[in-house]
Amino acid sequence: MLSRASDLASLVFAGNAGKAWGALSYRVHSDSISVGLRRDLSVRFTSPSASLPLTVRPLAATDDLSSLHPEPGITSDEAFFRLTQRRLLRSGLHTCYVAIAPDGKLCYMQWVIPASENERLRGFFGNLYPLIGRDEALLEGAYTPTAFRGKGIMGAAMAQVAERAAEFGARWVITFVDQQNAASIKGCLRAGFTPYLRRHEKFRLFYRQVKFDPLMPPAAVQLPSEKT
Ligand SMILES: CC(C)(COP(=O)(O)OP(=O)(O)OC[C@H]1O[C@@H](n2cnc3c(N)ncnc32)[C@H](O)[C@@H]1OP(=O)(O)O)[C@@H](O)C(=O)NCCC(=O)NCCS
Incomplete structure (x- = not known):
């Protein structure tokens, strides 16, 4: 909570008061839908290639994370994404x-x-995610630094990251994406994921209710840009 409050304060100080207000209003009154996607690691899948060769490995203490700095001139959405990544880095999640x-x-x-x-x-x-089952792993915090976007990196890298979940005993790898985030949904589909769940998130005065509806059978999603 404190960490989120400090992120909102950083947004305001960096001149992104509108985004900070949007994030606050979201928790006061909002209804949003995300798509849950999953991949069965027991089914053979050929990872797509990006337009440059990639090496996938765990983050090292020496890695340069300067692409997450909220430098001047970035959009308020981008500032928000970078703050979220930095908060995840501090979360202690492995x-x-x-x-x-x-x-x-x-x-x-x-x-x-x-x-x-x-x-x-x-x-x-x-309560944003379902409890992860013993044969499952959740992928969270997908991020491509701005200089590398649009090169097919998400699909290629995510496909390989997903396979690392087998080291934790997972057969099913799951992930959730806001249904408005076409770039991310495309990346998930290219990484071999299939929509299987719809998540309804409702905020009223900072109280969050989350409901999951299975998609039976697993369905194709309509990307926002493809809506008629
Ligand atoms: C979502 C995200 C990880 C996609 O990464 P990516 O490696 O750029 O993915 P791709 O190269 O496959 O591009 C996916 C789509 O992004 C869009 N895109 C293309 N060039 C782009 C650019 N320069 N900048 C932004 N988006 C671009 C296109 O719609 C593209 O689809 P297309 O290949 O059919 O044209 C990246 O946009 C990102 O980090 N966004 C901010 C954080 C976020 O939304 N994370 C996901 C949370 S679930």
Whole structure:
């Protein structure tokens, strides 16, 4: 809570008061829908390639995270994304994987969260996610630094990050994306994920209610830009 409040204060001080107000209003009154997607690791899948070769590995203490700095000139949405990534880095959730470009720069990051981290996950996100089953792992915090966007990195890197979940005993890898986030949904589909759940999140005066509806059978999602 304190961490979120300090993020809101940083947004205001950096001139993004509108975004801070939006984030606050979201918790006062909002209704939103996310798509739950999953991939069955027991089914063979050929990872797509990005337009540059990638090396996927766990985040190292020496990795340069300067692409997460809220530098002047970025949009308020981007400032918000970077603050979220920095908060996740402080959450204590293991394990963050990164993709490294040929020039040594970090070009993607995402957490693999197994069932053993359910308590920490609840502590950080409240009731936003279902309890992770013993044969499941959650992927959270997908982020491609702005300089690397639009190169097909998400699909390629996420496909490889998902496979790391097998090291935690997971067969099913799950993830959730706001249904308005077309770029992220496309990345998930390219990484071999299929929509299987719809999550309804409702905030009234800072009280959050979350409901999950299975998609039976697993359905195709309509991307926001493709709506008629
Ligand atoms: C979502 C995100 C991880 C996608 O990463 P990516 O590596 O750029 O993914 P892709 O290269 O596959 O591009 C996906 C889509 O992004 C859009 N895109 C393309 N170039 C872009 C650019 N320069 N900047 C922003 N978006 C771009 C396009 O719609 C593209 O789809 P297309 O390939 O069919 O044209 C990235 O946009 C990001 O970090 N966004 C902020 C954080 C976020 O939303 N995380 C997901 C939370 S669930």
